[in-house]
Structures are given as structure tokens and as C-alpha cells.
Amino acid sequence: MLKFHDCVPCLVRQALDASRMATSNEEVHERTLRKVLQAFAETSLEQFPARLSYMTHTIVKRETGCPDPYFQMKQYFNQVAGSLYPRLKEEIEKMENRFEAAIKLAIAGNIIDFSIRDADTVYRTIEDTLSKSFAIDHLQEFREALTRSRKILYIGDNAGETFFDRILIEELPMEKVTYVVKGGPIINDATFEDAKAAGIHELVRVISIGSSTPGTMLDMCSDEFREEFLSSDLIISKGQANYETLQDSPVDVVFLLRVKCPTISRDTGKPIGSIILQ
Amino acid sequence: MLKFHDCVPCLVRQALDASRMATSNEEVHERTLRKVLQAFAETSLEQFPARLSYMTHTIVKRETGCPDPYFQMKQYFNQVAGSLYPRLKEEIEKMENRFEAAIKLAIAGNIIDFSIRDADTVYRTIEDTLSKSFAIDHLQEFREALTRSRKILYIGDNAGETFFDRILIEELPMEKVTYVVKGGPIINDATFEDAKAAGIHELVRVISIGSSTPGTMLDMCSDEFREEFLSSDLIISKGQANYETLQDSPVDVVFLLRVKCPTISRDTGKPIGSIILQ
Incomplete structure (x- = not known):
């Protein structure tokens, strides 16, 4: 163990x-x-x-006695990411390998909590991520899974990152996609308000896992969410906590994450800073 | 409190x-x-x-059950610092403000445990420190205290750093100086073996505090050391732990340190990375 x-x-x-x-x-x-x-x-x-x-x-x-210690930080993340969204969206639209770039951007968005200084710092880190190759690259399998799936759950991670998720969602078959957030505040994880801040609710259905836990611990999610999960064909999972908790998922999962710490580095076999599409 | x-x-x-x-x-x-x-x-x-x-x-x-977990690390510090000593000694001897540079070098040596990769990394960090100004600069007072003191205790800090201490000791009135090490292993602190590795025992008397504690906790030192301490006119104190524990010293103390963490930064009012001669 x-x-x-x-x-x-x-x-x-x-x-x-x-x-x-x-x-x-x-x-x-x-x-x-x-x-x-x-x-x-x-x-x-x-x-x-x-x-x-x-x-x-x-x-x-x-x-x-504070139900949401990260409240202000999340507001700030949304503000920084929101200010970057138009510029990044424009860049992505000009790119040849637009789908791949959108995936990298969605992964890059995961570093927003590491570089919360200002939008410029975040932007530079994102540019750096876009120039990286995937350390694990299942791009082709991802494309195929998207085509054959009828019902897709996109499980978000942090507030602010939702804006970057939006860019990827806009490249997906949106009619099949449901975006998943937390039922209430836990760390800096995205809740319905954060999905709404990024306008995701106007593009796809947004649902909650029905609890306030890090990652997606199916045993602690609501019955409604578990049913949604089990009736889906494909899960798109963002970030480390979802990576950990969805390892034994009964539904096909595509993991998008950036390796942020020694524990996940050891588990994936990839160095800290790697971006993974698995 | x-x-x-x-x-x-x-x-x-x-x-x-x-x-x-x-x-x-x-x-x-x-x-x-x-x-x-x-x-x-x-x-x-x-x-x-x-x-x-x-x-x-x-x-x-x-x-x-291990009395000295840092044993191997200390050997490595001594090896890296030892390999740099001749080059640094040569540079110092060419300098105009040689005494000040030797003090900075002795402080810079305190970062060896932060940059243990290789001698080149340590060397670059040292060069960087030499180019810095003191955030607190009591150089003149230090000169005066050295002149009027008859008995000086130089309290070392870490293994490896001892080589940098040697460079400063060689600029001091050595006949008045006693170098102080730990009575036994504690973290990566210098013991008699580390002073000896740097050849300090051939220049000045080396004594131990008579215990294996971080810093210089007078209440935990041996009676012999306390007597030495109290009969001295001047204490030269290296590093953060000595800075903390000698704040209320009954003997005049000159603190040489690099601010390494938020706690000491708050206490000194100087940012992390600052070098202090106080």
C-alpha cells in the first residue's frame, strides 16, 4: 500500500x-x-x-468557523483568469493545432494558484506550458473517445481555471458535455459560481458532485451525481485530486493534469512540471 | 509573546x-x-x-536510532566547501575591502545547505552574496569591538560553512579568537571534526558548547563553556539559530547571518536573502 x-x-x-x-x-x-x-x-x-x-x-x-477560507483568493483567480480569457481565446483561434493547444491551455490553467501574483506572470507560465510536449500523450485516444461517446462529464478543478476549461469546452462536441463542479466550498475548487463566472453555464449543463470534497470521491458524492457519472461514456478529469480519486473509475477517464508535487510525480513517473494527457 | x-x-x-x-x-x-x-x-x-x-x-x-542522520550530508558539505576554499581565499587576498569581503563570505557560507547540488552552484550563490550590501551594517562597530576585545568567541554554525569561517578567522586577531562548535551531532551543525576538516584547529583554539543543541542555549551548555562565554569580551555569532538564542546574551554579540526564512525575516525586519552584520 x-x-x-x-x-x-x-x-x-x-x-x-x-x-x-x-x-x-x-x-x-x-x-x-x-x-x-x-x-x-x-x-x-x-x-x-x-x-x-x-x-x-x-x-x-x-x-x-469559516465555511470558505479561500473565498477571496477564488475571486482573485476568477478576475485574473477572466482578464486573460479574451487574449488566449484569440490566440487559440489562430492556431493550426487548435484542439491540442486548447487541451494544453486547460492544463496550464491548473497553475493559476501557483502564480497568483498577477495576470502577466500567469500568462508567461501559460506560454511556457503551451510550448511543452505532453509527458504522457494519449491525444489520439482522446479524439477517438470523444467521437464515440454520447455523454461526456468534464470534471473541473479550481476556480479561475474554469476560464481555461471554457476554452477547451468550446472545442468539444458541446451538446454531449456536462461540466462538473463542487457542491460547496472546499479549498480553491470551482463551485457553480466559478463556472458561472466563466460563462460555462451558457454553453453546457453544469452539475455538482453533491458534496464538498477534494477530487471526485464517488462514495461521498450524491446519488444523483453517481447516476450521472455511471451513465456517462467518458470522463474528462482535471487536476491532481481528480487524478487520484478517479484511478479506479468504472467509466473511461481521460486525465488532464500538470504534475505539481513529489507524490504525483512518483505516481505518474513524470517530473514535477510535466503536463499529462492520459 | x-x-x-x-x-x-x-x-x-x-x-x-x-x-x-x-x-x-x-x-x-x-x-x-x-x-x-x-x-x-x-x-x-x-x-x-x-x-x-x-x-x-x-x-x-x-x-x-540514528545519532547523526546528517552525517553523509555534512561530509558532502565539507567536500564542496573544501574544494572552493583555495579559489575564494585567493580572490579575497586580491580585494581592497578584504575584511568586509571576508565577512560576507562567512555569511555566504551559510547558504551551502540550500544549494548542495554542486560546487559551481555554491560558487555562484557566493558571488551573488559578495555583490550584496548588508541589510543591517554595523561594520564600524565590529572593527572597534575587535580592537578593544581581548577574548573573542567565534560561534560557528554548519559543517562546510567552517571553511568560509576560516577565511574570516584569518582576517581576525587570531591570538584572541576561540572557535566554538557543537559537542555532538545536531542537524548539520559543525562539530570538532568539521572545524578540523577546515583546518581551523591549526589556527585558533577550538572548543565545544558541551551539548548537542541548535544555536547556543546557554542553559543547556556545559559549565566549562558557560565560563568561557561569560569571560569573553565579544561573541561573533553565525547563522539564524545562534541569532535567536543569543538575543539576550550578557556578553557583546556581533551577529553574522543570512535571512533564510519568514520567521527570522519578521524578527529582523529584513527580507529573505538579506545579509546582516549586526
Whole structure:
């Protein structure tokens, strides 16, 4: 069984950062930190990172009393990504390998939380990603799966990234596509509001997983979502948490992600920074 | 009272790294991690980072059964720094502001654990440091203190860095100087062997603090060392841990350090990367 020791210091850091976003009260930061440390001291470290993350952020919400510590950050992501959308859309439309570029852009959008300084920094990181080759490249299989599928779920990841997802969605057979968001706030994950900010609701149907967990933990999703999921032919999965949680999916999944940390690097066998279409 | 919340995720990460240097046994990594998490959940976070670090590394040593997890790393630091010494010594001797450059070099040596890739990387970082101005610059006071002092303790920091300390020591009134190392292994701190590797024992007297703690916690040092300390006129203190632990020193202290983390940045009021002569 895999052990996710590296996730512990990372999530302890996240808990501290999140509690600071929730409140300026240092006593609350400390209480939250202690609860998270205690929980990690006792929990199994063989649980997938998304579950350890869920545990962490559940404690942060409870101890800080703030249901959405990342609210302001998500607004900022939407603003930055929104300001880049027209320019990127225009560039994509001029490209020869437009579909491939749109996929890379959707993956590149996943780094917005790493480079939140300003739109220019995000833009440069995106340009860099567009010039990269896929470390795992199942482009042809993806094309074929899109053609043969009648019902496609596109599972989004973070707020802001939704604008980049929109660019890819516009290259897909939109009549078959449903976009999936979280039922409520968890970390900086996209909710219905973030899909709406990017105008995705005007293009395709938007549904929620029916819970507020990182990734797509089918056992914690609503019955309605599970039915949607199981009746689909193809899942397009964005980001690391969905990659982890949809590994054993009963439905065909195409994973789009950027390798952001040592744990996923070890799992994919690809270096940090790689972009994967698998 | 200051609270050192930021040190928690950092030291949890250090505990994991150190346990991996001590053994490849993942069960031991996990047990060590849990013990450290438990200890942080319960300890006061108002203790100075050096004390939190001491707690952390005491647990790592006990749980892994390895008295010196950083042994190999320290050998490597000594090798890299040793290979750079002749070149740097030659450059310093040609410089007009030789004393100031030697101080900067001694501070720059403190980054060797951040850039352990190879000698070239270390060399470039050193060149960068030499071109920087001091963020806090008490050079004149330092000169005066050296002249009026009869007994000077130079408290070293890390293995490898000892070679850079040697360059500064060679610019000091050596007959007055005693070099101070740790009584035994703690993190990558210099012990007698590391002073010897740099040949410091041939230039000045080398003594130990009589314990294996980060920084210089006078309450945990030997009686002999405390007497040496209290009978000195001037302390030259290298690095962050000594900066923290010698804040309330009864003897005049000159601090030489590079700001490496947010906690010390907040405390000094200077950005990360700053070099300080205070």
C-alpha cells in the first residue's frame, strides 16, 4: 500500500495558510494547527492525499468557523483568469493545432494558484506550458473517445481555471458535455459560481458532485451525481485530486493534469512540471 | 509573546527528511512523523525555533536510532566547501575591502545547505552574496569591538560553512579568537571534526558548547563553556539559530547571518536573502 508521508508537512502548511485566510486571530490559527497535527498523528497515512486533504480542510473550517477560507483568493483567480480569457481565446483561434493547444491551455490553467501574483506572470507560465510536449500523450485516444461517446462529464478543478476549461469546452462536441463542479466550498475548487463566472453555464449543463470534497470521491458524492457519472461514456478529469480519486473509475477517464508535487510525480513517473494527457 | 506557527510545517518536513537520511525503513519514517506531530500538538509554540528544532531532532534521533542522520550530508558539505576554499581565499587576498569581503563570505557560507547540488552552484550563490550590501551594517562597530576585545568567541554554525569561517578567522586577531562548535551531532551543525576538516584547529583554539543543541542555549551548555562565554569580551555569532538564542546574551554579540526564512525575516525586519552584520 502506498504511504503518503510527504503530504503531511504540505497539508500542515496548508492548514496554517487556510486558517490565516479565514481569520487574523492567532489563537484560532494555533488551535487549528494543533487539531490538524493531532489528527495526522492518529490517522492512517495510507489514505489518498485527497482524503487527507479533506480531513485537513474539514478541521480548518470547523475550528475557524469559516465555511470558505479561500473565498477571496477564488475571486482573485476568477478576475485574473477572466482578464486573460479574451487574449488566449484569440490566440487559440489562430492556431493550426487548435484542439491540442486548447487541451494544453486547460492544463496550464491548473497553475493559476501557483502564480497568483498577477495576470502577466500567469500568462508567461501559460506560454511556457503551451510550448511543452505532453509527458504522457494519449491525444489520439482522446479524439477517438470523444467521437464515440454520447455523454461526456468534464470534471473541473479550481476556480479561475474554469476560464481555461471554457476554452477547451468550446472545442468539444458541446451538446454531449456536462461540466462538473463542487457542491460547496472546499479549498480553491470551482463551485457553480466559478463556472458561472466563466460563462460555462451558457454553453453546457453544469452539475455538482453533491458534496464538498477534494477530487471526485464517488462514495461521498450524491446519488444523483453517481447516476450521472455511471451513465456517462467518458470522463474528462482535471487536476491532481481528480487524478487520484478517479484511478479506479468504472467509466473511461481521460486525465488532464500538470504534475505539481513529489507524490504525483512518483505516481505518474513524470517530473514535477510535466503536463499529462492520459 | 511571539508565536512560531510557521516553524511547525517546516520542522515537520525536516523531521521527515531527517528520518529518511537516517534509514530507508518507511515504518520508521511514519513512526517518527507521528511522534513529531504529537509533540507539536502538545508543546508550547511560544518557544524559540531553536528549541522547537531541538525537540524535533531529539525525537528523530530517538525514533530512528540514528545519532547523526546528517552525517553523509555534512561530509558532502565539507567536500564542496573544501574544494572552493583555495579559489575564494585567493580572490579575497586580491580585494581592497578584504575584511568586509571576508565577512560576507562567512555569511555566504551559510547558504551551502540550500544549494548542495554542486560546487559551481555554491560558487555562484557566493558571488551573488559578495555583490550584496548588508541589510543591517554595523561594520564600524565590529572593527572597534575587535580592537578593544581581548577574548573573542567565534560561534560557528554548519559543517562546510567552517571553511568560509576560516577565511574570516584569518582576517581576525587570531591570538584572541576561540572557535566554538557543537559537542555532538545536531542537524548539520559543525562539530570538532568539521572545524578540523577546515583546518581551523591549526589556527585558533577550538572548543565545544558541551551539548548537542541548535544555536547556543546557554542553559543547556556545559559549565566549562558557560565560563568561557561569560569571560569573553565579544561573541561573533553565525547563522539564524545562534541569532535567536543569543538575543539576550550578557556578553557583546556581533551577529553574522543570512535571512533564510519568514520567521527570522519578521524578527529582523529584513527580507529573505538579506545579509546582516549586526
